[in-house]
Amino acid sequence: MLTIAIAQAPSDLADWAARMAWLEAHLPEVSAQGADLLVLPELFACGYFIGDQLQERAEPCDGVTAKQLQKLAQAHGLAIHCGYAERSGETLYNSAMCIGPDGVLLGHQRKLAIPPGFERNFLAPGDGVSLFEFRGFKIATLICYDAEFPETFRHVAALGAELVLVPTALGADWNWVAETMIPTRAYENGVFLAYANGAGQQGDMSFLGKSVIATPDGRELARAAAGPEILFADLDHALVAKAQARLPYLKDRLRLHLS
Structure with missing residues (x-):
């Protein structure tokens, strides 16, 4: 069993310091x-919607955000998965990192599909x-627009992902x-999704909210409304195998003759 939380944070937090302060203030509740x-x-x-400031706020993968997340993850004994603007040389990426409760980097992902709009002015696609x-x-990470392609979800599920963080x-x-x-x-795909x-x-941008934690059989374990909120759910690992056995899409797709 894995207990997962989603922090549907307010989007108008002014800067890095305000965002890290908000996170630190809410971590005792999450840990409790x-x-x-x-x-x-x-x-x-x-x-997100900060225009040219994206270039100023971008940082290397081992920058101030990684260091602060290491500190907070260790202090509260949980893993933290966080989106940030990554700078690698002269190139910027829309990225996410996951820091474990021991402060070690568990995973890192760059956004694959850059959608129409301001992101294309600043950000390169990952690979x-x-x-x-x-x-x-x-666990796999797909960032925002990435998850709207059935191909990306099917790909990570075929690699063995049992939980996809979005x-x-x-x-x-x-x-x-x-x-x-x-x-x-x-x-x-018969997987959990957060x-x-x-x-x-x-x-000028309004965010929908409506974060969700979904099960491998498509049920919603938790669903947010429009405002700031923290969701919690317990994920039963056995449900992945059960769902994939009941509807073996991942295996039976290989039997399709499409040419």
Whole structure:
């Protein structure tokens, strides 16, 4: 069993210091609820809809955010999965890292598909997907738009992912994605899914909220409303094998003759 938490954080937190202060203030609650893993929204460390400031706030993968997450993860005895703007040389990526309760980097992922809009002015696409293991689960990260492609979800499920973490910055006019598409991704691959969105307003952008934790059979274990909220759910590892045996999409897709 893995206890997971999603922090649907307010999107208007001013800067890195304010965001880390918000996280530190809420970690005692998360820890008291017995969470093993906390998932934060897309680009949580710097803010999502910040335009040119993205270049100023980007940092290396071992920068101040990684160091602060190591400190907080060790202090509260849980893993923290956090989106941030990564600088590698002259290139910027929309990335996420997961720091374990011992302060060690468990996993790191760059966003694969850069959507239309301001992101394409600053960010390069990542290349490839890697899994990491934690508390007996094989875990993949797909960032926001990545999760809207059935191909990416099917790929990580075929690699053996049992839980997919999706930090996102979904706008208020994309309700169908959060309500219908995302739980379907869990169902059609027989995996757990944690979809972590922001809440409220940042500049001219309104965030939908509606973060969700979904099961391998498509049920919702927890669903947020529009405002800031922390979700909790217990994930039973046995449900993955049960769902994939009942609906063996991953095996039977190999029997299809499509040419």
